[in-house]
Amino acid sequence: MLTDIKSMTLEELENFIVKNGFPKFRAKQIHGWLVKSVTNFDEMRNIPADLRNFLKTSCYISVATIEKKQVSRYDKTVKYLFSFADGECVEAVLMSYKHGYSICISTQIGCKMGCTFCATGKSGFSRNLVPSEMLSQIESAQKDMNIRISNIVLMGMGEPLDNFDNVVKFIRLVSSDDNLNIGMRHITLSTCGIVPKIYELANLKLRITLSVSLHAPNDEIRRRTMPIAKKYPMDELLQACRDYFKITGRRVTFEYSMISGVNDSNDAARELARKLDGMSCHVNLIPVNTVEGTGYKKSDINRQKAFINILADKNIMATVRRTLGSDIDAACGQLRRKHLKEGGK
């Protein structure tokens, strides 16, 4: 078994190097090359041959190879399909905003949660990603576009809290000043609502933003589209969100995909406002992206306006999210699903 060198912190790399009989200062040099996104050990020019040979026989460098790339004609959003050494693929979406570049990355290959509107949920689960594979998605996009990314959202394929240890390690690595140095305040983690893991995350007191995929004003509607709602009732989930704010001081964001005729009535808006009353939060309304085979349609613009007005009346802060890259299957899971159908892995 080769060691995943890019998932190590500098300190772990130092211990590894020293344990294997090499001088400690070499770790910093190797780490520097890894942060520069080299893809093989021979590129590490200031590392002596014996150490390079040792690394080659004992370690591997994670790489996210671009399999497919689509650029939106409308807004320059870029959608990548990346592959890893075992041939498995994930998606990432690079978005350009006034304040810089933001990337939406994947945390798992597929997802076990099975939400009915989600393309990722429909393709099943293959495996977790390791921290280096999350880093590599960012590095590959930066290299490809020759840019520096300033924001990360964990909203691609997979449920981050179902891959807790790897995701937390990734957050610590990517935000570290000897690594990509993307501050925790520029990282958002989105979850479908695995309650005990929300508490576990809160207790780590990371300075990231937690985003919770609510998509319904009550359990009855939520259970129709999100199987996780059968395990954790909405009351418990909302209590976990209140506690998350209490423990971390960070406001929670809610995602609400508006599906025509399912969760977008005026009654639904009023009930949602009641449930969120008094919470320090923000609601992102997203017209659902149509995924083949789901039968769901997005709410029309008048429905969106009526819904948001009801929330605003009750002092719940909400915005309709700009849908970027609507022409390039930018809803995560869609591109991989197509790739699978065409015979890919």
Ligand code: SAH
């Ligand atoms: N598993 C996590 C993060 C990945 S999904 C979660 O569920 O939160 C990222 C976001 O995309 C979630 O809010 C999810 O509900 C939403 N989403 C999935 N499929 C969608 C679709 N077809 N249209 C709009 N949003 C979708």
Ligand code: SF4
């Ligand atoms: Fe998984 Fe999130 Fe998709 Fe649900 S919405 S199936 S939790 S990726």
